[in-house]
Amino acid sequence: MLKNDLVLRAAKGEFVERTPVWVMRQAGRILPEYRAVRAQVKDFKALVKHPELVCEVTLQPVDILGVDAAIIFSDILVIPEAMGLNYEMVEAKGPLFPNTIKTEQDIDALRIDNMEEALDYVVQSIHLTKRALNDRVPLIGFAGAPWTIFAYMIEGKGSKTFSEPKKFLYTQPEWSQKLLQKITIATISYLKAQIKAGADMVQVFDSWAGILSYDLYKKFALPCIQQICDAITEVPVIVFAKDAHFMLGDFKNTSADVIGLDWTMDIQAARNLYGETKTLQGNADPCMLYADLPTIRKETTKMLQAFGSQRHIANLGHGVYPDISADHVKCLIETVQTYKW
Amino acid sequence: MLKNDLVLRAAKGEFVERTPVWVMRQAGRILPEYRAVRAQVKDFKALVKHPELVCEVTLQPVDILGVDAAIIFSDILVIPEAMGLNYEMVEAKGPLFPNTIKTEQDIDALRIDNMEEALDYVVQSIHLTKRALNDRVPLIGFAGAPWTIFAYMIEGKGSKTFSEPKKFLYTQPEWSQKLLQKITIATISYLKAQIKAGADMVQVFDSWAGILSYDLYKKFALPCIQQICDAITEVPVIVFAKDAHFMLGDFKNTSADVIGLDWTMDIQAARNLYGETKTLQGNADPCMLYADLPTIRKETTKMLQAFGSQRHIANLGHGVYPDISADHVKCLIETVQTYKW
Numbered sequence: 165m166l167k168n169d170l171v172l173r174a175a176k177g178e179f180v181e182r183t184p185v186w187v188m189r190q191a192g193r194i195l196p197e198y199r200a201v202r203a204q205v206k207d208f209k210a211l212v213k214h215p216e217l218v219c220e221v222t223l224q225p226v227d228i229l230g231v232d233a234a235i236i237f238s239d240i241l242v243i244p245e246a247m248g249l250n251y252e253m254v255e256a257k258g259p260l261f262p263n264t265i266k267t268e269q270d271i272d273a274l275r276i277d278n279m280e281e282a283l284d285y286v287v288q289s290i291h292l293t294k295r296a297l298n299d300r301v302p303l304i305g306f307a308g309a310p311w312t313i314f315a316y317m318i319e320g321k322g323s324k325t326f327s328e329p330k331k332f333l334y335t336q337p338e339w340s341q342k343l344l345q346k347i348t349i350a351t352i353s354y355l356k357a358q359i360k361a362g363a364d365m366v367q368v369f370d371s372w373a374g375i376l377s378y379d380l381y382k383k384f385a386l387p388c389i390q391q392i393c394d395a396i397t398e399v400p401v402i403v404f405a406k407d408a409h410f411m412l413g414d415f416k417n418t419s420a421d422v423i424g425l426d427w428t429m430d431i432q433a434a435r436n437l438y439g440e441t442k443t444l445q446g447n448a449d450p451c452m453l454y455a456d457l458p459t460i461r462k463e464t465t466k467m468l469q470a471f472g473s474q475r476h477i478a479n480l481g482h483g484v485y486p487d488i489s490a491d492h493v494k495c496l497i498e499t500v501q502t503y504k505w
Numbered sequence: 506m507l508k509n510d511l512v513l514r515a516a517k518g519e520f521v522e523r524t525p526v527w528v529m530r531q532a533g534r535i536l537p538e539y540r541a542v543r544a545q546v547k548d549f550k551a552l553v554k555h556p557e558l559v560c561e562v563t564l565q566p567v568d569i570l571g572v573d574a575a576i577i578f579s580d581i582l583v584i585p586e587a588m589g590l591n592y593e594m595v596e597a598k599g600p601l602f603p604n605t606i607k608t609e610q611d612i613d614a615l616r617i618d619n620m621e622e623a624l625d626y627v628v629q630s631i632h633l634t635k636r637a638l639n640d641r642v643p644l645i646g647f648a649g650a651p652w653t654i655f656a657y658m659i660e661g662k663g664s665k666t667f668s669e670p671k672k673f674l675y676t677q678p679e680w681s682q683k684l685l686q687k688i689t690i691a692t693i694s695y696l697k698a699q700i701k702a703g704a705d706m707v708q709v710f711d712s713w714a715g716i717l718s719y720d721l722y723k724k725f726a727l728p729c730i731q732q733i734c735d736a737i738t739e740v741p742v743i744v745f746a747k748d749a750h751f752m753l754g755d756f757k758n759t760s761a762d763v764i765g766l767d768w769t770m771d772i773q774a775a776r777n778l779y780g781e782t783k784t785l786q787g788n789a790d791p792c793m794l795y796a797d798l799p800t801i802r803k804e805t806t807k808m809l810q811a812f813g814s815q816r817h818i819a820n821l822g823h824g825v826y827p828d829i830s831a832d833h834v835k836c837l838i839e840t841v842q843t844y845k846w
Contacts, residue, residue, distance in 0.1 A: 239760050324665070327826055331794035334800065374748075377768045377790045407715075409750045410769050427718045449718045451671035459675065485668055 166364070168301045171233040174477050175365060175400035175421050175443050183468055184232035184329060185478035185500040186304070188404075190225040193486040194493060197224050208253040210252050212239050219296050220290035226301055229494055230501070233302045233365070236293060238286055238359070238371055240308030246282035247274040247350055251316075264320035264328075271343045279353035287361045288353075294362035301446040305363030307355055309370030309405065310347040310392075311385035317343070324376050333384055340384060348388040352395045359398045368392060374407020386418075386447070393419040402445055406482060412437055427452075427481030431470040444471060447481040451465055453492045460492060464499040473505040507705070509642045512574040515818050516706060516741035516763050516784050524809055525573035526819035526841040527645070529745075529833060531566040534827040535834060538565050543589060553580050559630035560637050568836055573843070574643045574706070577634060577699070579627055581649030581710055587623035587657050588615040588691055592657075605661035605669075612684045620694035627695075628702045635703035646704030648696050650711035650733075650746065651688040652726035658684070667716050674725055689729040693736045700739045708743040708765070709733055715748020722752055727759075734760040734799055743786055747823060753778055768793075768822030772811040784797040785812060788822040794833045801833055805840040814846040 166172070170184035201221050205211045212218065222237045241251050241259055251261045262268055265271060265452040266408075280287065294303055308316075318329040333340050355366050367390065376385060393401050404424030405411055415423050425446035427436055452463050455460060468478065484493060507513070511525035513760065542562050546552045553559065565577045579616050582592050592602045606612060621628065635644055649657075659670040674681050709730065713816055717726060726746075734742050745765025746752055753775060756764050766775055766787035775785055793804050819841045825834060 325792075325826065327792055327795070327828075330790075331795040334792060334796040374769065378771065380790070407748070407769075409769060428715065428748075430719065430751060449671070449721070451666075451668055451675060454668070454672040455675040485666065487668075 186233040189483040215288040219292040235304040261320040290361035302364035305358030310388035370405035373405035445477040527574040530824040556629040560633040576645040602661040617691040631702035643705035646699030651729035711746035714746035784816040786818040
């Protein structure tokens with residue numbers, strides 16, 4: 165029995181006494197305690213693969229910031245690696261894949277039957293973290309959405325336009341469907357393994373949703389999201405498709421429990437659209453945390469009032485920036501947790 | 506008297522026999538003829554400051570691709586330079602400002618009274634180009650929107666998040682207004698100089714509009730756009746605020762003649778919103794031009810039908826990518842120009 169299950173109740177549309185809050189990709193980055201752990205291993209990937217350290221950095225935001233949920237410390241790119249496409253995390257530059265997907269043979273060579281073994285380090289991390297959390301707050305598991313994973317597997321690195329994977333959709337629609345389908349199946353196995361290990365909820369991050377047009381997203385990306393949401397019946401599912409303002413209407417017809425909004429999205433319009441059918445998550449501008457504490461309190465309160473007291477999980481509209489002071493993040497969290505409805 | 510004034514008539518909401526088309530930042534990039542000219546000078550900036558060569562590359566897309574308007578070859582960052590903030594264009598990396606705006610003194614030091622002289626090379630380029638065009642098609646002038654220029658002046662380079670200028674808005678709102686106001690005044694002088702030299706229409710590019718929230722855009726960026734649109738009464742004004750889906754409602758109340766849509770924006774929703782009050786420009790996905798010719802024809806036709814026969818200037822939803830084949834761009838242009846309503 166969780167001592168604080170506000171996030172789960174909000175996700176399911178059950179009554180909450182106050183709005184729950186967590187902060188996207190909260191572990192690491194802003195906390196000196198995180199950087200101390202990070203310094204014990206040679207690189208980011210070594211940390212992700214080290215269950216004891218993952219457990220430690222996953223708990224830090226719960227202990228230090230007082231958030232209402234933990235999210236397992238990991239990376240969305242563990243999936244391509246488990247499928248056979250290795251990557252490096254280049255300091256200050258981001259991911260780099262020495263090999264990318266170019267041909268149908270490349271797609272055929274990818275494995276999807278070994279997720280639980282290949283990603284056993286995540287499963288072990290979740291086991292340890294659940295034990296260490298001792299039912300204080302829920303633990304969120306996560307995966308990248310298939311389109312975003314596809315984008316990295318073809319582009320091989322970060323990009324402003326991701327024109328290579330988009331070109332692939334336009335020029336190789338059948339191979340694209342085949343690859344997206346393989347990623348979707350692998351992702352479902354992976355999320356189910358996380359849930360079996362103890363994840364109380366899962367989030368699907370579609371970080372590069374916003375560079376697709378409505379037609380491309382609907383044809384290629386949405387069916388994968390739908391398949392994942394339909395397959396995960398054990399726990400609530402959050403879908404966060406950054407910048408995909410054009411998909412909010414179609415997400416209504418998925419079985420997602422929670423829809424994440426980025427800070428450009430109109431809260432009232434989303435509320436009117438979804439009514440009582442979905443919980444909403446978000447959506448403070450990460451840059452707002454650069455402001456002084458009175459401004460953070462004022463902006464956070466404004467956000468709370470716009471979402472209303474129920475069916476809302478307070479969060480940023482994207483990940484916290486690394487140079488934000490922990491005190492400013494705490495101010496947002498405390499403002500949410502002490503707000504009197 | 507222009508021989509082909511379709512773009513101007515469409516911008517003003519007058520009847521057109523067929524939809525006009527141009528391609529954003531069309532000069533250069535995709536044409537071997539451009540690269541040949543570019544090779545004659547040491548770098549991009551040298552080209553921008555060379556009126557004869559600017560004239561030559563501005564005309565290339567008219568001669569080779571057959572577009573219905575020319576757009577003067579230049580860069581949005583000529584304004585900060587004219588104000589006293591120099592930049593370099595680093596090959597394959599983009600702009601880099603050795604000095605950025607950090608203090609109120611930095612803002613006070615910027616000049617705004619010398620635009621016509623400081624940007625005389627653009628004025629000369631427009632004179633030459635108008636003569637060379639010989640009234641075949643209109644010539645479009647342009648400037649960056651004040652928020653986008655502000656973003657570069659503070660960040661000093663391209664960025665995924667532009668967190669520095671956003672931090673500036675949150676932490677120094679008064680200095681921000683002061684700087685935006687100086688940029689706005691400089692931009693209006695610059696656009697008026699372009700019009701006096703012969704520009705038949707102007708476009709304001711707000712390339713980084715989409716990283717602001719509605720509240721920030723409304724408070725800081727929109728008033729500048731409004732001021733520019735109100736000041737430019739001589740020729741039609743196009744406002745293109747990329748990714749600013751959340752501003753379409755407010756743009757209705759500006760005196761812009763044309764609103765540019767990126768490829769994530771819903772054509773029908775924009776049409777319903779604006780009715781007969783604005784012409785729309787856009788909005789094919791630049792990546793669509795990677796597809797085969799039958800797909801390009803099909804997608805272009807679908808776009809034309811969604812916009813309808815009047816009050817539409819066909820274009821991409823953002824700039825053409827450098828590795829797109831000229832034949833594919835021509836296919837889009839010919840599909841628009843031969844479509845029978």
